[in-house]
Amino acid sequence: MQTTSGQTYVSKICLADSCLGEFHSKASTAAISCAGSCWRVHPQYAPSDVGLSAALQCLEQNSILPDQVDFVISCSATPDFNNPGLVSCLLAKLGAPEIGGLELKNLGAAPAYALDLAAAMVRSGQASMVLVSCVDLLARYFAAFDGVMGPGALNARSLWGDGGAACLVSAQPFKHSTAMTIGRSAFMACAPEMPALRCDRPSACAFPSRLTVDDFQAGRHLPVVELQELRAELRNGAAQLKLKLTEFAPRQLVSNGLIPGMLESLGADCECHDCFERYGYCGSAGPLIALGESLDSASVFEATVILGFAGGSNWGMVEIGPAQGVGR
């Protein structure tokens, strides 16, 4: 039996050390004109190295030891191995004790899922210090592929980059000046039969389900982004999203971006910040990176909503606000 009470706090958000990779200019395609850059992690670093970099900084800057963490939520669609998940490698490198490690594969919506779940675990007494790690090295899908790509894969290659960030969630306030509390949440999960953002293989429906040399050479393992369909999915989900944004009335909206100008197209009546121009679409890392950068640049810090997109009709949002009387 569990009890529920009190607030939950989010620590300062830390990004993986930028030295682990380099920023590259985005490449435009026939279908899309791209400005800005994408971050690409150097090949010698595994996704768990990126997660470790962010996690260690987060622990250090919030004066928390690894053995004080009692649960880890790892958000990643790009684990070190096909299985087990990234969380296993991260826990080993972190030197954390034998604690639970959840692997979530909700792409850009994953941070909202993870923060909401971490808050629920803390509020119900099931954990006292949860590490949320968000790492996606999406550019690696294309790293060793020299075959012919279709337009959907070219779009994905152009728009997708790497990223990593981490934060802590606890029932105790953190001492850092940007400590926050977690409030309401909202989600939408309405996957169409043929999503505009997808990676069809490997698939348990296919035979053989494991990838073959033929699949690799034909590029069937590559993710695709169908831009027209994605915009249509976004339009379909926009009404529900706007309704929630009106209800939450945020002063600031931070988000990843799926495509250029996406947040503006939603018509949110508040200050918006995303990391798309600098990082591209970096899956689960995007929303946390955007929030971390926003807080570091000391922009608006009241009734902030962190919004993550995982493809047109799938998103999650979590309301956060300043922790009362903590460190400021």
Added chain:
Amino acid sequence: MTTRSAAISGIGYATPRHKVTNAMLSEFMDTSDQWIQERTGIKERRWARCGFEALGETSNLEMALVAARAALQNAGTAPQELDAIIYATITPDRELPGNAARLGVELGARADIPAYEVRNHCSGFLYGLQIGNALISAARCERVLVVGMELQSTGLNLCTAGRNTAVLFGDGGGAVVLQARSTPGILRIKLASDGRYAEKLGLEAPGFKRGYYLKTEDFCGEQPGVSPRMEGKLIFKMASLRMPQVVRTVLGECGFSIEDLSIIIPHQANQRILDMLSHELEGRVEIFSNIASYGNTTAGSIPLALAEAVAQGKVKPGQLVCLTSFGAGFSWGAALCRW
């Protein structure tokens, strides 16, 4: 301050109809019924596909729909009443996005609910229970659907080189509806992992560790990266250590002893591991096993075994039941429930 608990209010399961016996496997590879039974306890498994022959069911999602509808009916819950969907699998219909959000659409659930995609292998269902328990206990949700389902037959290497893993795995799984209640249901969930063993059980490629996702070399050599690896002796040793340990832990944390337990529903990996679990617990509690009929269904095995145990009258209201798992990661855990 309020007191809430999550309890399993409905359960359902689904497997392909087609049974693949050990004798049938010996047509594909150098093996025998005796060899498989002696090492695993498996007599047959349900497969959606055997070699090039599709046997009926075609997707993980289709089976999840069957199991979820049965669980909802069993719970007396309408799909629109669900506040979250949690889907644990390592064999989704598509690499991205996963099956959870699509399951909600197919079930007729509301669109404004979260759909968790869980990738924790053999412990995936217990992680799903942990998520559902947290969401309900913290009053985020009233009713949550937790699915554990796998379709593994399409990915198995049916040559002799692949026999160490191909004979083990089956298709199927189950679903439960978790519901809020004011009396204890799920009493305690303990999850643990040790990433030092990440490379001892799993699949290296495709993966993102090496600076790329996939290369031609991943398909080559005696032990190609796209083939599963499994250090059987180490897994047996660690599972035999960790499962009884974590069962004792959850019991102890709730003030119970082994004698208070009515039954343990373990992940069905290998009958020898289940026998060792029984031995370590000094034979003082029944260890449910259906591995002879279904093989190892990874994230699907606990809900499938639980559904069968309930159907056989082995789990009754008021009894203390423990679910436990051990698998890739290594990760392991236990959930103690008052039924």
